[in-house]
Amino acid sequence: MNLTPSKKELMNRSLSTITINIGKSGINGNVIDEIKRQLKDREVVKIRFSKGISTYKQNYISDIIEKSNSKLVDFRGNVAILFKKKRGV
Numbered sequence: 497m498n499l500t501p502s503k504k505e506l507m508n509r510s511l512s513t514i515t516i517n518i519g520k521s522g523i524n525g526n527v528i529d530e531i532k533r534q535l536k537d538r539e540v541v542k543i544r545f546s547k548g549i550s551t552y553k554q555n556y557i558s559d560i561i562e563k564s565n566s567k568l569v570d571f572r573g574n575v576a577i578l579f580k581k582k583r584g585v
Contacts, residue, residue: 500581506540506569510577515542520549523556528563535566535580545574 501509514534518527534541543560545553557576561568566580 501579503569506577506579509538509540510542510569513538513540513542515544517544517546518549518553518556519546522549522552523559528560531560531566531578532564535564535578536582539579539582540569541566541578543576543578545576547574550574 516527516531516534531541531543543557545556549556553574553576557568557571560566560576561578564578564580566578569577569579571577
């Protein structure tokens, strides 16, 4: 069975997950690698954008989703929650 957890379940799991902060430096290969690593370990990652980059956050989140092959669960204010199903589970 290939069941995807509900949005509510993913939101609850995100409460205890590590938050990755994206500041004025934006995203780079190291940030993407860390997001991929967190998704592989936990399936859910929370990303917080600093208020100073609010004009770029939509572009950043699109780039992150594409490069990490993940799905956007929720995006409110400056916080995005991503999900990627573990392989072989």
